[in-house]
Amino acid sequence: MKRILSNILLAGALALLALPARAQEITLKAVSAFNDGTAFSRPFERFVNKVNAEGKGLVHIRYLGGGGKVMSPFEVGNAVRTGVVDVANTTSAFYTNFLPEADALKLTQRTIQELRKNGGWEFLNQLHNQKLNAYYLAHQGDGIPFHLYLTKKIDGPSLTGLKIRVTPVYRAFFQDLGATVVQTAPGEVYTALERGIVDGYGWPIQGVLDLGWQEVTKYRVDPGFYNVDVGVLVNLDTWKKLSGPQREFLQKMAEWLEGTNADNAAINVEEAAKQAKAGIQTLTLSGAQAKEYLERAQAAGWADILKASPESGAKLKTLLSR
Ligand code: 173
Numbered sequence: 001m002k003r004i005l006s007n008i009l010l011a012g013a014l015a016l017l018a019l020p021a022r023a024q025e026i027t028l029k030a031v032s033a034f035n036d037g038t039a040f041s042r043p044f045e046r047f048v049n050k051v052n053a054e055g056k057g058l059v060h061i062r063y064l065g066g067g068g069k070v071m072s073p074f075e076v077g078n079a080v081r082t083g084v085v086d087v088a089n090t091t092s093a094f095y096t097n098f099l100p101e102a103d104a105l106k107l108t109q110r111t112i113q114e115l116r117k118n119g120g121w122e123f124l125n126q127l128h129n130q131k132l133n134a135y136y137l138a139h140q141g142d143g144i145p146f147h148l149y150l151t152k153k154i155d156g157p158s159l160t161g162l163k164i165r166v167t168p169v170y171r172a173f174f175q176d177l178g179a180t181v182v183q184t185a186p187g188e189v190y191t192a193l194e195r196g197i198v199d200g201y202g203w204p205i206q207g208v209l210d211l212g213w214q215e216v217t218k219y220r221v222d223p224g225f226y227n228v229d230v231g232v233l234v235n236l237d238t239w240k241k242l243s244g245p246q247r248e249f250l251q252k253m254a255e256w257l258e259g260t261n262a263d264n265a266a267i268n269v270e271e272a273a274k275q276a277k278a279g280i281q282t283l284t285l286s287g288a289q290a291k292e293y294l295e296r297a298q299a300a301g302w303a304d305i306l307k308a309s310p311e312s313g314a315k316l317k318t319l320l321s322r
Contacts, residue, residue, distance in 0.1 A: 025057050026246060028238065032066030033073035033090035034186070039207030039271075040230050041066045043140050044089035047232065047257045051250070059246050061087060068187040077233075081133045086238040088134075091141075091230050093169045099131045100308035101316060103168050105139070105229035106146070107301045108320040112139040112258050120319035127312060128233065135239040138232040138254035141204075143264035145224025146170065149208070149217045150200035151193060154283060157293045162199045165189055169226065170202035172304035173297045190216060204228045206264075206271045214278035222284045225297040232257065 030048065034040040048061045064070050066089070071079060077095025080088040092102035102124065108115065115121045125136040146169060152162065160178035164170070167183060174181055182198055192198045193216035201213075205224055208214060232254065239247070276282070285293050306313040 025055075025060055026242065027060045027062050028086035028234075030061050030063045030087035030089070031070045031076055031079065031085050032063075033076040033088070033094050034230075035067035035211070036065055036069070038067075038210035039204070040091070040140075040228075041089065043257060043260055044230075044232065046260075047138075047253060050256065051253050054253075055249055058249055059242075068185060073185050073187075077132060077134075080233045080235050083133075083235045083237060086235050087137075088233045089230065090233065091167075091169075091228070093167045093229075095132060096168045096308075099127060100168075101127055101305060101312045102229075104302075104305045104313065104316045104320060105231075106169055106226040107298065107305070107317075108227055108229075109322045110320060111142045112261065115139075115319070118319060120316075123312075123315060123319060129236055132233070133236045134233040135236050136231060137234050137250060138257045140230040140232075140257060140261060141228030141264075142261040144204050144206055144228035144268060146202055146204050146226045146228065147224045148174070148200060148202060148221040149213070149280070150219040150221065150283070151196075151217065152199050153219060154221070156289055157285060157296070163197070165192055165198045165201035167202070168304075172300040173225070174202065176296055176300040177293075186211065189213060193217070205268045208271070208280070209274050209278060214275065214280055217280050219281050219283045220275060222282050223290050223294065225294055226301065 032041045032044055037045070045063070048063045051059055051061050064085070067073070073090065073094050076088045076090040077098055079085045081098065092099065092105050096103050105124070108120075110118070110120065112121065115124070121136065128134045128136045148164070150162075158178050159174055162179050164174050164179040164181055165184050166174055166181040171181055171183070182192070184192055189201050190211065190213060193201070193213070203213070208217065234250075242250070302313075302317060305316065
């Protein structure tokens with residue numbers, strides 16, 4: 001009798017094991033290149049919460065956190081490439097060593113919704129597949145410009161004699177304006193300014209106060225330039241392992257996340273007001289100077305991309321420009 005009972009239990013257990021993979025929840029490990037709770041992790045944190053709330057039984061994201069806490073921001077692209085993590089929230093500027101072309105996203109004059117229609121997303125995704133072993137799930141940052149922030153005053157576009165903190169986003173442009181550039185992770189910016197190692201830095205309009213940098217920043221130079229690119233990447237092997245419904249669900253969540261880009265214009269206004277209130281003064285370049293500044297930003301940006309990658313760069317220029 002006992003034996004029959006245990007056989008029945010065993011059969012039951014085997015039947016459970018034989019359920020199709022589709023019916024099981026998958027857990028995906030995730031990191032962000034940006035500090036927890038700051039401007040460029042916040043939308044991703046909301047995305048994770050939404051996936052976990054609505055994806056019960058299908059997809060769960062185990063979020064390990066962001067910034068330098070888990071790994072250097074410049075390592076996040078490689079971590080998703082090798083499968084150390086399944087999902088990453090990072091910017092293409094942090095993985096130019098694998099995919100210099102993706103940094104062109106900062107030069108786009110089209111929204112991600114337009115790029116999904118004109119083949120731009122498809123080409124970028126192909127490049128991510130081939131060179132980073134990643135699926136380009138979602139793009140954030142549309143409508144958020146970058147700015148130059150300074151501790152010293154300037155009265156025109158020349159940065160000669162100034163040392164400026166950069167990433168690949170700003171390097172070619174600030175060098176073209178005559179600056180000496182120093183690359184650092186965001187986590188080193190405060191100390192570099194405090195110690196006078198740099199006279200300024202590049203950063204978007206959003207997030208300065210989240211990082212406490214208003215304490216060591218005197219000026220923001222207007223106008224802003226380029227367009228922030230922060231992407232959600234999925235390791236390609238992980239992506240291929242997902243079931244149809246899991247992939248469809250994540251695509252739907254990605255569409256939601258990309259929809260939140262529409263909030264950026266209003267957030268930018270709030271952030272500029274917060275900066276002013278915190279004592280950051282605005283240095284506004286005049287008509288002709290502003291024109292020169294913006295033209296040189298675009299020209300230096302494209303020249304850099306085309307030098308690193310003539311063929312894909314040219315194709316991207318067509319797809320991303322108006
Ligand atoms: O300045 C940076 O570290 C940088 O390149 C970046 C890119 C996107 C969003 C925020 C910062």
